[in-house]
Structures are given as C-alpha cells and as structure tokens.
Amino acid sequence: METTILEQVTAARDAVDFSAFTSHDVFCALEKQTLTPVDLAALLSPAAAPYLEPMAQRAKVLTATHFGNSVGLYTPLYIANFCVNHCVYCGFNCKNQIHRGKLTEEEIDHELSAIAKTGLKEILLLTGESKSQSNVAYIGRAVEIAKEYFTAIGIEVYPMDVEEYAYLHEKGADFVSVYQETYDQTRYQEVHLAGPKRNFAYRFNAQERALQGGMRGVCGGALLGLGDFRRDAYAGALHMSLLQKRYPHAEVSFSVPRLRPYKNNADNSPNDVHEPQLLQIMLALRIYMPFAGINISTRERAGFRDHVIGLCATKISAGVKTGVGGHEEEAKGDEQFQISDPRSVSDIHAMLLQRGLQPVYTDYLYGT
Numbered sequence: 001m002e003t004t005i006l007e008q009v010t011a012a013r014d015a016v017d018f019s020a021f022t023s024h025d026v027f028c029a030l031e032k033q034t035l036t037p038v039d040l041a042a043l044l045s046p047a048a049a050p051y052l053e054p055m056a057q058r059a060k061v062l063t064a065t066h067f068g069n070s071v072g073l074y075t076p077l078y079i080a081n082f083c084v085n086h087c088v089y090c091g092f093n094c095k096n097q098i099h100r101g102k103l104t105e106e107e108i109d110h111e112l113s114a115i116a117k118t119g120l121k122e123i124l125l126l127t128g129e130s131k132s133q134s135n136v137a138y139i140g141r142a143v144e145i146a147k148e149y150f151t152a153i154g155i156e157v158y159p160m161d162v163e164e165y166a167y168l169h170e171k172g173a174d175f176v177s178v179y180q181e182t183y184d185q186t187r188y189q190e191v192h193l194a195g196p197k198r199n200f201a202y203r204f205n206a207q208e209r210a211l212q213g214g215m216r217g218v219c220g221g222a223l224l225g226l227g228d229f230r231r232d233a234y235a236g237a238l239h240m241s242l243l244q245k246r247y248p249h250a251e252v253s254f255s256v257p258r259l260r261p262y263k264n265n266a267d268n269s270p271n272d273v274h275e276p277q278l279l280q281i282m283l284a285l286r287i288y289m290p291f292a293g294i295n296i297s298t299r300e301r302a303g304f305r306d307h308v309i310g311l312c313a314t315k316i317s318a319g320v321k322t323g324v325g326g327h328e329e330e331a332k333g334d335e336q337f338q339i340s341d342p343r344s345v346s347d348i349h350a351m352l353l354q355r356g357l358q359p360v361y362t363d364y365l366y367g368t
C-alpha cells in the first residue's frame with residue numbers, strides 16, 4: 001500500500017537526528033545541485049549554525065537564478081475574527097476576551113478599494129476559523145468583490161473540503177495558505193485545546209485538497225516556537241516538497257512565522273527561535289527548494305525583513321493590519337497578533353528599490 005505524505009513526513013520528522021551532523025555534512029550539502037532530505041537536515045542542524053555566511057551566498061545565487069531581482073508585494077485583509085478553536089498561541093482563540101467583528105459586503109468593498117489605491121494587486125483574505133460566522137458563501141462573496149480590484153487572491157481560512165475549495169476557486173481565489181503550526185502530533189494536541197482544528201490529519205491534507213479543487217498554489221509551514229523548531233522546519237519542508245512532487249504544476253511556497261504577543265498575552269515568545277535560527281531555516285529552505293516562494297511577514301522587525309528579502313525571501317507584505325478591516329475605517333475587531341513592521345506599501349516599495357530589487361505587483365496573467 002502506498003505511504004501517504006502524512007506518514008512519510010511524520011516518520012522522517014521522528015527519525016531525524018540533528019546532533020549527528022558535522023561541518024563536513026554541511027559543506028557537502030552546499031556543494032550539491034539537488035539536495036536530499038538528509039542534506040536539508042544537515043543545513044538545519046546545529047552543525048550548520050556557524051556557516052550562515054556560506055549558506056547565505058548559496059541561497060542568494062539560487063534566489064537570483066529562479067526569481068531574478070523580483071519581489072512580490074501583498075497585504076492581508078482580515079474580514080472576520082470569530083474563531084471556534086482554542087489555540088493557546090493566537091489572539092483570536094475562542095477563550096480570549098477580545099472585540100470580535102465581521103465586515104459586511106459594503107465594508108469589504110471599502111477596505112479593498114482603499115487597499116487597491118496603494119497600488120497592490122495581490123490580496124490575502126483571512127478569517128478566524130468559524131464556519132458559522134464566516135461560511136463558505138461569505139468568503140466566496142468577499143473573493144468576488146476582491147476580484148474587482150486585485151489580480152491575485154489568496155485565502156487563509158479554515159481547512160475545507162475539495163468541493164468548497166473548488167467553489168472559492170470558481171469565485172476567483174487562486175492561492176490557499178494553511179499552517180500546520182507544529183508537526184509534533186502530541187504537541188499539536190497540547191496547543192490546540194478545543195475545536196475542529198484538533199483534527200491534525202484534516203489540516204495536514206488541506207493544501208492537497210485545495211490543489212485538487214483547482215487552486216493554482218498553496219503555502220504552508222510551521223509556526224516556529226511551538227515545538228522543536230528544527231524538526232518542525234524539516235517536516236514543513238518535506239510536506240511542501242512532497243506535495244510539489246505530486247503536483248508539479250502547483251506553485252508551492254513557504255511562510256516561516258514565529259510566535260508573537262497578542263492581546264491578553266504579552267509573553268507569547270518564540271522561545272529558542274531567535275533571528276539567527278530563523279535565518280538558518282530560511283536559507284536551508286531556499287537551498288533545498290530553490291524554486292519555492294518564501295514569504296516574510298510583519299511578525300519580523302523591519303531590519304530582518306530587509307535583510308532576508310532578495311537573499312532567500314521572495315514575497316513581502318506591506319501596509320499590514322491584523323485587526324478586522326482597519327485599512328479604511330476603524331478596525332471592527334481586535335488584532336490576531338502584534339506586528340513588528342508597520343511600514344506602508346510605498347515604504348516597502350522604496351526599500352526594495354534602494355536595495356536594487358524590483359517590486360512586483362502582478363506576476364500572473366489569467367487567460368480570458
């Protein structure tokens with residue numbers, strides 16, 4: 001019987017021994033054109049930590065080879081923050097006493113119109129995970145409105161069935177982001193105390209269902225700091241690379257979020273994932289999957305974002321708000337997490353030009 005992607009990833013995550021790698025393994029991995037999962041593990045291991053500079057040089061060449069000097073820009077729009085899950089690390093969790101809200105169709109239109117005026121052509125629509133408050137028809141309507149202003153529409157909502165993804169794709173969505181948070185199934189249950197999100201396997205297979213529903217691309221990865229970050233980064237990379245092998249036409253990308261403080265929890269820290277560790281992970285991902293997109297979010301401070309863009313990251317958010325709406329009108333609901341980089345689209349645009357990079361607002365044309 002064929003082993004599933006989930007089984008392969010789980011087995012590899014459990015089996016990897018990061019302490020076994022040496023500098024020799026790291027340099028062998030850096031010499032290769034195509035890396036194996038063992039090479040990836042070497043680059044993620046403590047043995048690679050002193051070699052961020054040669055890793056950065058390799059990553060920069062690969063990024064330039066596959067992406068030139070282009071950098072994609074986008075922004076998220078939270079249209080609702082109701083959530084039925086109890087994820088201990090997130091401001092939207094159902095036990096957190098925050099102001100909840102949901103945009104009407106008219107408010108969605110106003111927000112999208114305001115965002116479009118900044119020049120952005122790519123939008124990521126988000127909700128908390130509440131199928132009753134933000135049902136598929138509501139998300140579909142938001143996608144339809146977004147289609148009037150944007151050329152690329154991503155969604156970051158609750159995991160869905162194939163037919164629901166197909167419905168949203170028909171409405172105009174073409175990209176789905178789902179984060180597994182941690183690939184450690186025991187830890188997963190410890191940080192997801194209640195709600196449908198406790199179903200690890202259903203979430204794990206969401207990207208595959210999205211692609212089966214016709215989506216052009218998917219984004220995934222772990223929320224670093226919840227579990228053993230090396231194992232989680234390794235598992236996330238294998239998850240996405242196995243999906244890429246099964247769906248060669250798909251655009252597969254990574255995001256590498258770290259824990260951030262949120263309302264009523266100022267101590268939500270990324271634990272032992274400091275910037276050098278985060279950089280090591282991002283470089284290893286680039287070297288392992290040279291053609292995969294890597295996003296850098298406003299969870300990171302401006303200086304770090306500027307450093308990794310063009311080096312290994314290929315997409316950057318700008319003008320970000322993590323409350324409900326808040327781009328045109330006052331936010332209608334509280335934030336999911338505190339951002340570290342409040343710069344506007346024009347600020348990020350100017351930063352990219354100053355670094356010799358090309359801000360790209362649209363990189364995909366649809367047939368009529």
Ligand code: SF4
Pocket residue numbers: 083084085086087090091092093094127128129197
């Ligand atoms: S991480 Fe997602 S599912 Fe969990 S509480 Fe936050 S919005 Fe809800």
